Amino acid sequence: MNIPQLKFVYAYPLDGNQRREFETETKEYPSQSEIKEIIVHWRELWSETDKTLKIIDTITKLTKRTPERNLECFVYGAGLNAMSTPFLMPTRNRKGNKWTDEYFIQTITHEMFHIFLISDNDKYWKMVSSKYANEDLVCQNHIILYAMLFELYKICFKYEPPDFSRDNLPAGYARAIEIVKEEGSEVLVAEYQSIVI
Numbered sequence: 001m002n003i004p005q006l007k008f009v010y011a012y013p014l015d016g017n018q019r020r021e022f023e024t025e026t027k028e029y030p031s032q033s034e035i036k037e038i039i040v041h042w043r044e045l046w047s048e049t050d051k052t053l054k055i056i057d058t059i060t061k062l063t064k065r066t067p068e069r070n071l072e073c074f075v076y077g078a079g080l081n082a083m084s085t086p087f088l089m090p091t092r093n094r095k096g097n098k099w100t101d102e103y104f105i106q107t108i109t110h111e112m113f114h115i116f117l118i119s120d121n122d123k124y125w126k127m128v129s130s131k132y133a134n135e136d137l138v139c140q141n142h143i144i145l146y147a148m149l150f151e152l153y154k155i156c157f158k159y160e161p162p163d164f165s166r167d168n169l170p171a172g173y174a175r176a177i178e179i180v181k182e183e184g185s186e187v188l189v190a191e192y193q194s195i196v197i
Contacts, residue, residue, distance in 0.1 A: 002066060003056055003057055003060060003066070004056065004066060004067060004070065004071045005056075005071065006046055006050070006056065006071045006073060006108070006112070007070070007071065007072050007073065008039050008042055008043050008046070008073050008075050008089075009072050009073065009074050009075065010035065010036060010039055010074075010075055010076075011074035011075055011076040011088070014074065014076045014088075015032070015035065015076035015077055018076055018077055018078065018079040018080070019077060021079060022077075022078070022079065028096070029077050029078060029079075030077040030078060030091050030092065034077075034091070035075065035076065035077050035091050038075070038091045038098075039075050042075070042089075042104060042108075045101055045104070045105070046105075046108065049105055053156040053157070054156070055105075055109055055152065055156055056071075056112070058152050058155055058156055059109070059112055059113060059116050059148070059152065060116070062148045062151060062152060062189060063113070063116040063117055063119075063148065063192075063196075064193060064196050064197060065116045065117070065119045065120065065121070065196070066116070066119070067115045067116050067119055068118075068119045068120075069115070071087070071112065071115065072087060073087045073088070073089050073108065073111075074086065074087060074088050074089070075088075075089050075090075075091065076088065076089075076090055076091070077090060077091055077092065078090045078091065078092040078096065081094065082107050082108075082110075082111055083111065084111040084112070084114035084115050084118075085114070085115075085118075087111060087115065089104075089107070089108060089111070102162060103162060106149075106161050106162050106163065109149065109152065110145065110149060110163075113145045113148055113149060114141075114145065117144065117145060117148075120196075121196055123195055123196070124144075124192055124195045124196050127195060128140050128143065128144070132179075135172075135175060135179075136171075136172050136175075137172075138170070138171075138172025138173065138176075139171075139172040139173075139175040139176045139179070140176075141172075141176075142172060142173055142176035142177075143176045143179050143180060143188065144188060144189070144192050145176070146161075146163070146164075146173075146176050146177050146180045146185075147180045147185040147188035147189050147192075148185075148189055148192075149161050149163075150164065150180060150185040151185050151186065151189055154185075163177065164177055164181075
């Protein structure tokens, strides 16, 4: 199995659009030089972290998948949330603060799980939509992600992901974590793996 590499790319057009929007609203926006410095830092941080802890390798083993597309993450200043499709990472969180290294690693790993989990998993997602029909779609999409994130953190970091101790997560995310805690991350990962193999 070919293990993909994560690449960080400055999202020049998107960043310019976001900057203009922030300027129109007279809001503070990171400078290009600050964004480029953060990209350099993130490349080094990710390279060292993944080299030491084998995060992408662990994601591949847990999901039993490699993504159907590359892992090019487009970085820009602020204004949109981090997301997997398209793969975007702002240098500031929703509150306008710079990411700590810990939350950056968790967030980028979270978004990569989405990318891996959409690859050829229709049978699994059909089961989720039936089993968790009373849960909203955001929750459904995050149950296995948080189960796998918990397992990855147990394997790679030896502690639980920061999101598991947050009390300010959006409702669908918080409910997914509740389900993972109720049903057990190992049970949920085993259920996923039994379906996708």
